[in-house]
Amino acid sequence: KQEVTxxxxxxxxxxxxxLVLNCSFTDSAIYNLxxxxxxxxxxxxxxxxxxxxxxxxxxxxxxxxxxxxxxxxTLYIAASQPGDSATxxxxxxxxxxxxxxxxxxxxxxxxx
Amino acid sequence: DGGITQSPKYLFRKEGQNVTLSCEQNLNHDAxxxxxxxxxxxxxxxxxxxxxNDFQKxxxxxxxxxxxxxxESFPLTVTSAQKNPTAFYLCASSPIGGANYGYTFGSGTRLxxx
Numbered sequence: 001k002q003e004v005t006x007x008x009x010x011x012x013x014x015x016x017x018x019l020v021l022n023c024s025f026t027d028s029a030i031y032n033l034x035x036x037x038x039x040x041x042x043x044x045x046x047x048x049x050x051x052x053x054x055x056x057x058x059x060x061x062x063x064x065x066x067x068x069x070x071x072x073x074t075l076y077i078a079a080s081q082p083g084d085s086a087t088x089x090x091x092x093x094x095x096x097x098x099x100x101x102x103x104x105x106x107x108x109x110x111x112x
Numbered sequence: 113d114g115g116i117t118q119s120p121k122y123l124f125r126k127e128g129q130n131v132t133l134s135c136e137q138n139l140n141h142d143a144x145x146x147x148x149x150x151x152x153x154x155x156x157x158x159x160x161x162x163x164x165n166d167f168q169k170x171x172x173x174x175x176x177x178x179x180x181x182x183x184e185s186f187p188l189t190v191t192s193a194q195k196n197p198t199a200f201y202l203c204a205s206s207p208i209g210g211a212n213y214g215y216t217f218g219s220g221t222r223l224x225x226x
Contacts, residue, residue: 008152100155
Protein backbone atom coordinates (compact mmCIF):
# COMPACT_ATOMS: atom_id res chain seq x y z
CA LYS A 1 0.00 0.00 0.00
CA GLN A 2 1.27 3.47 -0.87
CA GLU A 3 2.69 5.49 2.03
CA VAL A 4 3.67 9.14 1.89
CA THR A 5 6.10 10.62 4.40
CA UNK A 6 6.81 14.24 5.27
CA UNK A 7 8.85 15.73 8.08
CA UNK A 8 6.19 16.99 10.53
CA UNK A 9 7.69 20.35 11.27
CA UNK A 10 10.45 22.52 10.02
CA UNK A 11 12.33 24.86 12.35
CA UNK A 12 10.90 28.37 12.30
CA UNK A 13 12.94 30.51 9.95
CA UNK A 14 13.32 34.25 9.39
CA UNK A 15 11.65 35.68 6.34
CA UNK A 16 13.66 35.98 3.17
CA UNK A 17 15.22 32.53 3.35
CA UNK A 18 14.80 29.95 0.62
CA LEU A 19 13.15 26.81 1.93
CA VAL A 20 13.01 23.17 0.88
CA LEU A 21 10.23 20.80 1.95
CA ASN A 22 10.60 17.11 1.28
CA CYS A 23 8.11 14.36 0.50
CA SER A 24 8.79 10.67 -0.08
CA PHE A 25 6.52 7.87 -1.24
CA THR A 26 6.98 4.11 -1.19
CA ASP A 27 5.42 3.05 -4.50
CA SER A 28 6.97 4.76 -7.51
CA ALA A 29 4.04 3.80 -9.75
CA ILE A 30 2.26 7.11 -9.25
CA TYR A 31 0.22 8.99 -11.81
CA ASN A 32 0.83 12.42 -10.37
CA LEU A 33 1.83 14.30 -7.24
CA UNK A 34 0.10 17.36 -5.84
CA UNK A 35 1.28 19.87 -3.24
CA UNK A 36 -1.30 21.63 -1.11
CA UNK A 37 -1.26 24.39 1.46
CA UNK A 38 -3.51 24.33 4.54
CA UNK A 39 -4.02 27.26 6.89
CA UNK A 40 -5.29 26.54 10.44
CA UNK A 41 -8.91 25.43 10.41
CA UNK A 42 -9.19 25.81 6.64
CA UNK A 43 -9.48 23.58 3.61
CA UNK A 44 -6.70 22.65 1.20
CA UNK A 45 -5.43 25.00 -1.48
CA UNK A 46 -3.70 23.37 -4.43
CA UNK A 47 -0.23 24.78 -5.09
CA UNK A 48 1.31 22.61 -7.79
CA UNK A 49 0.45 19.45 -9.71
CA UNK A 50 3.23 17.38 -11.27
CA UNK A 51 2.36 14.66 -13.76
CA UNK A 52 4.43 11.49 -13.55
CA UNK A 53 6.06 12.31 -16.89
CA UNK A 54 7.20 15.71 -15.65
CA UNK A 55 10.24 16.58 -13.59
CA UNK A 56 9.11 19.88 -12.14
CA UNK A 57 6.48 22.59 -12.04
CA UNK A 58 6.77 26.25 -11.12
CA UNK A 59 4.30 28.84 -9.90
CA UNK A 60 5.60 32.20 -8.77
CA UNK A 61 8.01 31.67 -5.87
CA UNK A 62 7.19 27.95 -5.70
CA UNK A 63 8.95 25.16 -7.53
CA UNK A 64 8.18 21.48 -7.11
CA UNK A 65 10.34 18.67 -8.44
CA UNK A 66 9.57 15.00 -8.83
CA UNK A 67 11.94 12.03 -8.95
CA UNK A 68 9.63 9.08 -9.46
CA UNK A 69 12.31 6.43 -9.51
CA UNK A 70 13.58 7.38 -6.08
CA UNK A 71 10.12 8.14 -4.68
CA UNK A 72 10.85 11.76 -3.80
CA UNK A 73 9.46 15.22 -4.35
CA THR A 74 10.72 18.58 -3.18
CA LEU A 75 8.83 21.84 -2.78
CA TYR A 76 11.12 24.85 -2.99
CA ILE A 77 9.89 28.20 -1.63
CA ALA A 78 11.98 31.19 -2.67
CA ALA A 79 12.32 34.33 -0.56
CA SER A 80 9.97 33.13 2.17
CA GLN A 81 7.43 35.53 3.70
CA PRO A 82 5.44 35.41 6.96
CA GLY A 83 2.34 34.76 4.84
CA ASP A 84 3.90 31.47 3.78
CA SER A 85 3.38 30.15 7.32
CA ALA A 86 1.05 27.15 6.96
CA THR A 87 1.02 23.38 6.76
CA UNK A 88 2.17 21.97 3.43
CA UNK A 89 0.75 18.63 2.34
CA UNK A 90 2.05 16.30 -0.31
CA UNK A 91 -0.28 13.78 -1.96
CA UNK A 92 0.04 11.18 -4.71
CA UNK A 93 -2.41 9.30 -6.88
CA UNK A 94 -1.95 6.03 -8.69
CA UNK A 95 -4.40 7.11 -11.38
CA UNK A 96 -7.16 4.92 -10.04
CA UNK A 97 -10.59 6.00 -8.95
CA UNK A 98 -9.80 6.17 -5.26
CA UNK A 99 -8.26 9.59 -5.00
CA UNK A 100 -5.14 10.78 -3.23
CA UNK A 101 -2.81 9.33 -0.59
CA UNK A 102 -1.56 12.06 1.71
CA UNK A 103 1.45 12.67 3.88
CA UNK A 104 0.84 14.12 7.33
CA UNK A 105 2.14 17.53 6.27
CA UNK A 106 5.00 19.83 7.23
CA UNK A 107 4.15 22.76 9.49
CA UNK A 108 6.11 25.85 8.53
CA UNK A 109 6.54 29.07 10.52
CA UNK A 110 8.19 32.10 8.92
CA UNK A 111 9.26 34.83 11.34
CA UNK A 112 8.90 38.48 10.31
CA ASP B 113 -16.59 31.44 -9.23
CA GLY B 114 -16.52 27.68 -9.49
CA GLY B 115 -15.72 25.73 -6.41
CA ILE B 116 -16.80 23.39 -3.66
CA THR B 117 -19.09 24.51 -0.85
CA GLN B 118 -19.20 22.62 2.41
CA SER B 119 -21.73 23.34 5.12
CA PRO B 120 -22.01 23.87 7.94
CA LYS B 121 -18.57 25.13 8.92
CA TYR B 122 -19.06 23.86 12.48
CA LEU B 123 -21.35 21.03 13.61
CA PHE B 124 -22.06 19.61 17.03
CA ARG B 125 -23.39 16.11 17.51
CA LYS B 126 -24.90 14.55 20.58
CA GLU B 127 -24.18 10.97 21.49
CA GLY B 128 -26.29 8.57 19.42
CA GLN B 129 -27.31 11.19 16.88
CA ASN B 130 -26.89 11.05 13.11
CA VAL B 131 -25.69 14.20 11.37
CA THR B 132 -25.29 15.06 7.71
CA LEU B 133 -22.51 17.16 6.19
CA SER B 134 -23.24 18.90 2.91
CA CYS B 135 -20.89 19.11 -0.08
CA GLU B 136 -21.87 20.88 -3.31
CA GLN B 137 -19.70 21.61 -6.34
CA ASN B 138 -20.30 23.69 -9.46
CA LEU B 139 -17.14 22.61 -11.27
CA ASN B 140 -18.95 20.01 -13.38
CA HIS B 141 -16.64 17.37 -11.90
CA ASP B 142 -17.71 13.75 -12.12
CA ALA B 143 -15.79 12.41 -9.13
CA UNK B 144 -16.27 13.43 -5.50
CA UNK B 145 -14.54 12.35 -2.29
CA UNK B 146 -14.83 12.62 1.47
CA UNK B 147 -11.75 12.74 3.69
CA UNK B 148 -11.34 12.86 7.44
CA UNK B 149 -8.48 14.78 9.08
CA UNK B 150 -7.40 14.28 12.69
CA UNK B 151 -4.66 16.28 14.47
CA UNK B 152 -1.23 15.02 13.51
CA UNK B 153 -2.72 12.63 10.95
CA UNK B 154 -2.83 12.72 7.20
CA UNK B 155 -6.14 12.87 5.41
CA UNK B 156 -7.90 9.51 5.24
CA UNK B 157 -10.45 8.56 2.57
CA UNK B 158 -13.97 7.77 3.79
CA UNK B 159 -16.01 7.37 0.57
CA UNK B 160 -15.72 8.29 -3.07
CA UNK B 161 -18.02 8.44 -6.08
CA UNK B 162 -17.19 8.48 -9.77
CA UNK B 163 -20.71 8.83 -11.15
CA UNK B 164 -24.23 9.55 -9.99
CA ASN B 165 -25.88 6.75 -8.02
CA ASP B 166 -22.60 4.93 -7.50
CA PHE B 167 -20.05 5.17 -4.68
CA GLN B 168 -17.36 3.07 -3.04
CA LYS B 169 -15.97 2.70 0.46
CA UNK B 170 -12.60 4.18 1.25
CA UNK B 171 -10.19 3.20 4.01
CA UNK B 172 -12.37 4.24 6.97
CA UNK B 173 -16.00 3.91 5.82
CA UNK B 174 -17.37 2.25 8.97
CA UNK B 175 -19.93 4.44 10.71
CA UNK B 176 -20.45 6.68 7.68
CA UNK B 177 -22.88 6.68 4.75
CA UNK B 178 -23.17 8.72 1.55
CA UNK B 179 -25.49 9.28 -1.39
CA UNK B 180 -24.92 10.63 -4.89
CA UNK B 181 -28.30 11.50 -6.34
CA UNK B 182 -27.01 14.51 -8.27
CA UNK B 183 -23.69 15.15 -9.93
CA GLU B 184 -23.24 18.35 -7.93
CA SER B 185 -23.93 16.93 -4.49
CA PHE B 186 -22.28 14.31 -2.27
CA PRO B 187 -23.60 14.49 1.31
CA LEU B 188 -21.94 12.53 4.10
CA THR B 189 -23.91 11.17 7.06
CA VAL B 190 -22.05 10.42 10.26
CA THR B 191 -24.09 7.76 12.00
CA SER B 192 -24.27 6.78 15.65
CA ALA B 193 -22.16 3.75 14.75
CA GLN B 194 -19.15 6.04 14.32
CA LYS B 195 -17.69 5.96 17.82
CA ASN B 196 -15.14 8.71 17.44
CA PRO B 197 -16.56 11.23 14.97
CA THR B 198 -14.85 14.38 16.26
CA ALA B 199 -12.65 15.48 13.36
CA PHE B 200 -12.28 17.88 10.46
CA TYR B 201 -14.09 16.64 7.32
CA LEU B 202 -13.01 17.67 3.84
CA CYS B 203 -14.84 17.15 0.57
CA ALA B 204 -13.00 17.10 -2.78
CA SER B 205 -13.82 16.73 -6.45
CA SER B 206 -12.02 16.04 -9.69
CA PRO B 207 -12.83 15.45 -13.35
CA ILE B 208 -12.89 11.82 -14.46
CA GLY B 209 -9.28 11.05 -15.12
CA GLY B 210 -8.79 13.42 -12.24
CA ALA B 211 -5.23 12.34 -12.01
CA ASN B 212 -4.58 14.52 -15.05
CA TYR B 213 -6.09 17.65 -13.58
CA GLY B 214 -5.69 17.46 -9.86
CA TYR B 215 -8.22 17.66 -7.08
CA THR B 216 -10.13 20.63 -5.65
CA PHE B 217 -11.07 20.79 -1.97
CA GLY B 218 -13.78 22.53 0.01
CA SER B 219 -13.20 24.59 3.15
CA GLY B 220 -14.16 21.79 5.53
CA THR B 221 -16.63 21.03 8.33
CA ARG B 222 -15.45 20.66 11.90
CA LEU B 223 -17.58 18.10 13.74
CA UNK B 224 -17.53 17.90 17.52
CA UNK B 225 -19.32 15.44 19.78
CA UNK B 226 -20.89 17.09 22.82
